[in-house]
Amino acid sequence: MGFDLLPILLRGMWLTVQLTLVSAGFALIIALLAGIGRLAPWRPVRWLAGIYVEVFRGTSILVQMFWFFFALPLFGITLTPFVAGVAALALNMGAYGAEIVRGAIASVPKGQIEASIALNMPPALRMRRVVLPQAFVLMLPPFGNLIVELLKATALVSLITLPDMTFRGVALQQTTGRTLEIFTWLLVLYFALAYPLTRFVRWVEKRASAFRGA
Amino acid sequence: MPVPTADPTARTFPAGTEPIVRFEKVTKRFGHLTVLDELDFEVAPGEKTAIIGPSGSGKTTILRVLMTLVKPDSGRVTVDGQYLYHRRVGDKLLPANQKHLREVRKNIGMVFQHFNLFPHMKVLRNVTEGPIHVLGVPRKEAEEQATDLLEKVGLGDKHDAFPGQLSGGQKQRVAIARALAMKPKVMLFDEVTSALDPELVGEVLGILRQIAAEGEMSMLIVTHEMGFARDVADRVVFFDAGQVAEEGPPSKIFSEPENERTQAFLKAVLEH
Numbered sequence: 432m433g434f435d436l437l438p439i440l441l442r443g444m445w446l447t448v449q450l451t452l453v454s455a456g457f458a459l460i461i462a463l464l465a466g467i468g469r470l471a472p473w474r475p476v477r478w479l480a481g482i483y484v485e486v487f488r489g490t491s492i493l494v495q496m497f498w499f500f501f502a503l504p505l506f507g508i509t510l511t512p513f514v515a516g517v518a519a520l521a522l523n524m525g526a527y528g529a530e531i532v533r534g535a536i537a538s539v540p541k542g543q544i545e546a547s548i549a550l551n552m553p554p555a556l557r558m559r560r561v562v563l564p565q566a567f568v569l570m571l572p573p574f575g576n577l578i579v580e581l582l583k584a585t586a587l588v589s590l591i592t593l594p595d596m597t598f599r600g601v602a603l604q605q606t607t608g609r610t611l612e613i614f615t616w617l618l619v620l621y622f623a624l625a626y627p628l629t630r631f632v633r634w635v636e637k638r639a640s641a642f643r644g645a
Numbered sequence: 646m647p648v649p650t651a652d653p654t655a656r657t658f659p660a661g662t663e664p665i666v667r668f669e670k671v672t673k674r675f676g677h678l679t680v681l682d683e684l685d686f687e688v689a690p691g692e693k694t695a696i697i698g699p700s701g702s703g704k705t706t707i708l709r710v711l712m713t714l715v716k717p718d719s720g721r722v723t724v725d726g727q728y729l730y731h732r733r734v735g736d737k738l739l740p741a742n743q744k745h746l747r748e749v750r751k752n753i754g755m756v757f758q759h760f761n762l763f764p765h766m767k768v769l770r771n772v773t774e775g776p777i778h779v780l781g782v783p784r785k786e787a788e789e790q791a792t793d794l795l796e797k798v799g800l801g802d803k804h805d806a807f808p809g810q811l812s813g814g815q816k817q818r819v820a821i822a823r824a825l826a827m828k829p830k831v832m833l834f835d836e837v838t839s840a841l842d843p844e845l846v847g848e849v850l851g852i853l854r855q856i857a858a859e860g861e862m863s864m865l866i867v868t869h870e871m872g873f874a875r876d877v878a879d880r881v882v883f884f885d886a887g888q889v890a891e892e893g894p895p896s897k898i899f900s901e902p903e904n905e906r907t908q909a910f911l912k913a914v915l916e917h
Contacts, residue, residue: 545714546761550775550827551750553743560778564765 433612436603440613443599444620450513450585450595451624454520455578461525466532467558480529487526493587495519500591516588524581531573535566568640575632579625586621596620663726665690665752665831665863666711671720672887673706680706681717682887688831693857693864695874695895698884699910704867707884708833711865712755713746725752725830754829758836760816762808768795768819769804775827787826794822798852814845818852825856832856834866846870853877871914875899883907 468480487495496519499510510518539562547557589598600617604610664687673681680703688694696704709715710722713729722729731738732745741749763771772791776782782790795801798818808816817837824832834853838846850873857864857877868874874881874895881898883891883906891904902908 540761542757542759542761543763545712546757546763548714548750549712549753549755549757549824551747551779552775553747553779556778560774561763565763568765 433609433616436607436609436613436616439599439603440596440616440620443594443596444624446594447582447585447596448624450516450520450588450593451578451582454517454524454585455581457517457521458524458528458577458581459574461521462528462532465525465529466536469529469533470536484526484529487523488530492519492523492584493590495523496587496591512588512591512593515591516585516593520581520584520588523584524577527577527580528574531570531577532566535569536562538569539565568636571632571636571639575629575636578632579628582625582628583621662689664688664723665692665725666865667721667723668707668710669721669723671710671717671722673703673710673715673717679887681710681720683720684888686882686889688863688865690830691861691863693860693877693879694866695878695881696865696867696884697869697871697874697881697910698890702884703887704884705835708755708835708865708867711753711831712833713750724749751827752830753833754824754827754831755833755835756817756820756824756837758839760808760813760820760840762816762820762823764808766807767804768800768806768808768811771808771819772823772826775823780827791822791826794825795819797855798822799848812845813841814848817841817849821849821852821856829862831863831865834864834868836867836869838868838870869914871899871911883910885910 465480465483468476469484471477471480496516499518500512500515503510503515543561543565544557547561552561585595586597588595589601592598594602596617600613604613607613666686666688668681668684668686670683670685671681672679672683682703684703684707686707696707698704706715710717711724711729717730721731727749728738728741729746729749730741732741733739763774766774769788769791772794773784773787776787776790777784792801792804795804798821800815800818800822803811803815803819808819811819821837837853838849841849850870853864853866853873854877856862864877866874866878876895878895880892881895882889883898883902883904885906891898891902891907898907899911902911
C-alpha cells in the first residue's frame, strides 16, 4: 500500500494547505476590491478593474506564475518561489472571484437599494449594511467552487521549485520508481483536502442563509 | 383642448401657508411616454392626500420623484422650502449633489408596494437600522422607539423574526414602522396594499387610518382602495395623463366629480 511514502508526501501537503489558505485570503480581498471596482461610479476605477479581470482571466495561470518567478527578476524584482506562487494564484483566482462578486452585487433586488435610499443611507453605508450582506450569501456557492479550483491549481507551484505535495510526489517517483502508488496517493490526498473544504463551504452557506428561513 | 388645471381654491390649506411639497412644471419621460407632463402640484403640512387614477397615469412616479428614486427631466421640486434637485450657490442654481440630496431627503419617508424589508435583518433591526446608522440615535434609545412602533403596528411579539417568516400584511406593517422610525415630515405610500392577499388588506389600512388620525405628518397615498381614500384623505387628487385632472375634498370628488375622465374612472372602479 506504500504507507512508508506518506511522511514525505504529508510534509508537502502542509505546504499545499498553506498555499491554499494564504492565496485564498488574498484572492478574496482582491475579488472584493475588483468586483466592487467594476461597479464603481468613477470610470477610471471601473476601467482599471476591468483590465485586471480580463488580463488575468485571459492568460494561463502557469504562464503568470512563470512570469512572476522568471521574468520579474529581469526588472530587478526577485520574488521567493512562495511569494511568486501566491501572487499568481491569488491574482488569477481574484479575477474570477471579481466576476462572482460583481454578479452577486448586481443580483441584489433593486427594491433593496430603493429602501435604503428611502432611509436616507449614504452610498457606502448602503453597500456595507444592505447590499454586501445579501450579495455575500449569493457569492458563497461559486466561491466554494473557486477555492477548490485554487487548491488543485496549487500543484503548479511544483514547477517553480516549491516542494508542495505534487513536487514531493514527483521527486519520490524519480528516486523510487513506485509510480502507481505515489500518484494514487496524491489523488487520494488532494481529495482528502478538497472534500472537507466543500463540506465546510456548504455548512457556511447553510448558516449564512438562515434568514431565508421558513 | 387644454386639460383643466387644478383649482387652487379646492386646496384644504389656508392661503399663505407654505406647502411642504411643491412640484413646478415637473416633466418626466420614459422613452416616448410622458409620465409627468409639466405637473404643478402642492401638499400642505400635515395634509393627507390620496392620489387616484388609472394605471400608467404617473401616480407612482410622483412619489418616486419625491423620494429621489427617479430623476425628473425638467421642472422644480421643493420640499420644506428647499429645492430637491437643485442647490443654491450664491445666486446660481446648480444640480444637487449627494450631500444636498441627503439633506433634503431626510424630510421624506416611503412605504413600498413590495415592502422591500431587509431580509437579512430581524424585524427589530429593520426598524432600528435607519435611526442608528443614519440619524445617529444611540442603540438603546432606537430599540425602545422601535419597540413602541412595533407595538403600535401590532407586532410587539415579532422582534426576533426574520421578514421571511412573516405574512404579507405583517411585512407591510414592519415596513410602516421602519419608515415612521425616521420621523419624516412627509410620508409616501405607494400602493401599499396592492401586493397583499385580500384578507390582509384590512390590517394594513387600519394602521394607516390610525397614523393619519394622530398626525402632524403629511401623507401622500397612491391607492386603488377608494373607500379608504374617502375615509382618510383631506384631499383627493385624480391624476390622469401626467397631470392633475381634478382635485378636491373626498366628498366632492367621489360624489360629484366634474371632470368627465374622473367620472369615467370612478364609474369603472366602483362598479366592478
